Structures are given as structure tokens and as C-alpha cells.
Amino acid sequence: MTERVIVAALKVAPVRTTEAQDFATLRRVETTAVTLDKASEKDLDIVRMINSSLKNEKHTGFIDEDDMQEVYRWGTIFIIKVYGKNAGTISFRPDRGDDNTALLRNLAILPRYQGRGVGTAAVNLIHDTVKELGFEKAKGRIRPENDEVLHIYKKKGFEVVGKDNCFGDGVERLIIEKRLR
């Protein structure tokens, strides 16, 4: 399963570069300007930087280094690029005990890129990627107070199906899911 995921993810998420634009003037980024680049080992420092810079009360990022290495090993971590520049992260891995479910994690957009459709585009892209890979279901966990990210996933057809405290930090997360086929 892991090998299939990695090979296919490479195929569906090629590095594309687009003409750089003056980002500051854009109210909304064109969907085609947003790409997901599979992070290689040497890119993990960028992933660490983005995740740690965004840790806050709504977003915990990777729990620790072991957590990030596990997602890297068993799944795929993407760097979200906007016109080829690092703008955020998103990842997936097969859910523990259920290889047919893709667990989506680590959606994080750097502040200067927020509020312009980048998170929405990234969720659309990872949704289409895991669907193309043959997963039957996509699943995520979000903090109940994170209305913005819930809105993004709901736009793509995800529904809240329950709550749990799977990260063991005493904070309940909403479980969101979407059947892909």
C-alpha cells in the first residue's frame, strides 16, 4: 500500500512552476497557481519551519518529530506552493488499521497566503489525489473551534461524523469524513 501511494502521488503531483506574480495585489489566487509538491527528505526542514511557525490554539501541526517521520514514512507530505513558492503544508497517510481510508493532516497556510483560496485549493487537490489513488474514504480531525477549516472541508463534501481525543493531549477533535466512491 505504501509503495503504491508514494509512486502514484508522485505521478499526480508533479512539480509545476508558473510565472511569478506580484502576490500582494491578488485578492484570490487562481486555482492553477496552487500546486502540491511531494516533500523529499531534504524538504523536511521547510515542513518543520511551516508547521512550527503556525502552531497555535487551533492548530497543533505534527505532534513531534516522530509523528512527522511517521507520516513521511507511511504517507506523503506535500509542500503547498503558490506560483512555485512555499506557502504551506498538507499531508495524508493510510489510516491506522484501515488502509482504504486516507487520513488527511497538517493543513497549514503561511499567514501572507491566508484568506485567498490557497487552503481551499490545497484541500481540493489532496482530495482528488487520494481519490485517484483509490482510497474509499477521506478523513480528518479538526479542533471544534476551527470554523474556517471546517468550512473548507464542508465545501468539498466532508461531514462531521463524531469526536475523539486520538492525539492524547486532552483536546477533543471533530472527526470529518467523505466517502470517495
Ligand SMILES: CC(C)(COP(=O)(O)OP(=O)(O)OC[C@H]1O[C@@H](n2cnc3c(N)ncnc32)[C@H](O)[C@@H]1OP(=O)(O)O)[C@@H](O)C(=O)NCCC(=O)NCCS
Ligand atoms: C485555516 C487555514 C488552513 C485556511 O487557509 P486559507 O488559505 O486561509 O483559506 P481559504 O482562503 O482557502 O478559505 C477560507 C474560507 O474560510 C471562510 N472563513 C473565514 N473565517 C471563517 C469563520 N470564522 N467561519 C467560517 N468560515 C470562515 C472564508 O470565507 C473562506 O471561505 P470562502 O472561500 O468559501 O469564502 C489557514 O488560515 C491556516 O493555516 N491557519 C493556521 C493553521 C490551521 O488552523 N490549520 C488547520 C488545522 S486542521
